[in-house]
Amino acid sequence: MDFGYSERVEELRRRVREFMEDRILPAVPLRERELAAGHAHPPCLEDLKALARADGLWNLFLPGLRDDEPGTRLSNLEYAPLAEIMGRIEWASEVFNCSAPDTGNMEILHLFATPAQREQWLLPLLEGRIRSCFAMTEPDVASSDATNIQTGIRRDADSYVVSGRKWFISGAAHPRCRVAIVMGITDPEAEPHHRHGMILVPLDAPGVTIVRNLPVMHRVSAEGHCEILFRDVRVPAGNLVHAEGAGFAIAQARLGPGRIHHCMRSIGQAELALELLCARAAERRTFGRWLHQHGTVAEWIAQSRIEIDQARLLVLKAAWLIDRHGTRAAAREVAMIKALVPRVHTAVCDRAMQVFGAMGLSPDTPLAGLWTMGRVLRIADGPDEVHLRTVAKQEMAAAAERRASVGRWMNAR
Numbered sequence: 001m002d003f004g005y006s007e008r009v010e011e012l013r014r015r016v017r018e019f020m021e022d023r024i025l026p027a028v029p030l031r032e033r034e035l036a037a038g039h040a041h042p043p044c045l046e047d048l049k050a051l052a053r054a055d056g057l058w059n060l061f062l063p064g065l066r067d068d069e070p071g072t073r074l075s076n077l078e079y080a081p082l083a084e085i086m087g088r089i090e091w092a093s094e095v096f097n098c099s100a101p102d103t104g105n106m107e108i109l110h111l112f113a114t115p116a117q118r119e120q121w122l123l124p125l126l127e128g129r130i131r132s133c134f135a136m137t138e139p140d141v142a143s144s145d146a147t148n149i150q151t152g153i154r155r156d157a158d159s160y161v162v163s164g165r166k167w168f169i170s171g172a173a174h175p176r177c178r179v180a181i182v183m184g185i186t187d188p189e190a191e192p193h194h195r196h197g198m199i200l201v202p203l204d205a206p207g208v209t210i211v212r213n214l215p216v217m218h219r220v221s222a223e224g225h226c227e228i229l230f231r232d233v234r235v236p237a238g239n240l241v242h243a244e245g246a247g248f249a250i251a252q253a254r255l256g257p258g259r260i261h262h263c264m265r266s267i268g269q270a271e272l273a274l275e276l277l278c279a280r281a282a283e284r285r286t287f288g289r290w291l292h293q294h295g296t297v298a299e300w301i302a303q304s305r306i307e308i309d310q311a312r313l314l315v316l317k318a319a320w321l322i323d324r325h326g327t328r329a330a331a332r333e334v335a336m337i338k339a340l341v342p343r344v345h346t347a348v349c350d351r352a353m354q355v356f357g358a359m360g361l362s363p364d365t366p367l368a369g370l371w372t373m374g375r376v377l378r379i380a381d382g383p384d385e386v387h388l389r390t391v392a393k394q395e396m397a398a399a400a401e402r403r404a405s406v407g408r409w410m411n412a413r
């Protein structure tokens with residue numbers, strides 16, 4: 001096994017890191033001022049996006065781009081360490097046109113869209129002229145089991161009529177969000193995994209209402225985690241993505257790479273928390289010692305490094321499997337990282353907050369925000385319990401195949 005990054009990836013890591021430090025980090029207070037001044041989409045972001053695109057740091061996440069599509073062709077394994085660097089600042093990925101949920105939506109359109117859909121929606125997304133959202137989660141059912149989704153997508157002559165209620169729809173409040181990919185039932189009588197479809201719904205279509213922007217852990221995101229009502233929304237039949245009944249399979253194709261992106265960004269935030277922890281431990285003294293000289297703090301530092309590196313290696317393995325064998329072959333590893341990484345993220349942030357004391361709970365450090373993002377990720381894209389159940393089922397299936405061999409080991413003397 002080769003654990004090193006290629007020369008190409010190392011060069012991109014250097015360039016992304018320098019852009020983050022030289023361009024994005026200094027813009028953090030400016031973005032805050034522009035948000036406070038009432039800009040739902042801070043103008044500084046567009047300036048940064050223009051710089052990133054001019055530097056060739058654009059659409060890094062999407063493998064297999066065509067010659068007429070702007071971006072850099074990278075595998076999931078190559079992109080993962082770049083996502084880690086971008087993840088250190090919550091909003092930085094948008095600067096590189098690599099932010100969720102647009103990345104997953106672009107992957108859906110890249111894989112399944114018709115030429116007309118690509119022209120209308122994919123190309124503007126790849127160019128960063130519009131944003132999008134992905135409407136799957138519903139308040140009235142347990143959306144951790146996607147077969148429960150109840151929103152209707154009913155064929156009516158040359159149209160589809162969409163009716164239902166979605167919530168925690170990330171990005172829907174962004175002023176440039178133009179379209180939602182909506183998952184709903186196209187055939188209620190079909191087998192559970194073939195009942196659903198996905199359809200492109202413009203947010204300005206009659207019958208679409210953004211009910212509210214839901215705070216998450218008492219934080220209100222400028223881009224939003226919105227509740228959306230679809231009341232008999234009529235869209236052209238040509239807006240259906242791929243085919244009726246394909247919604248569940250499309251969702252699985254979307255969520256695998258997307259979860260890798262989330263996890264690598266999460267690891268980047270855990271790394272930042274550990275850096276802050278170490279800096280604080282080296283500058284503060286209690287009871288005649290530097291903080292890092294106390295056994296408990298030293299253990300926290302070591303444990304954090306071990307956990308972060310373990311998590312990163314598992315994420316890179318999942319990315320490698322998807323690149324080599326496809327999303328289905330990496331289902332267990334994707335479930336493992338989705339259950340593991342947010343827990344590591346929040347544990348490291350919690351230790352750092354403890355080392356900072358009261359300051360760690362305040363806006364004087366980014367730690368409270370970093371911890372919140374890690375805690376949210378334990379539910380977003382499926383709660384921990386669902387992913388652990390997936391891992392357990394696959395492990396039991398593998399154990400059944402090994403049962404005879406295990407029996408011989410048990411009886412050995």
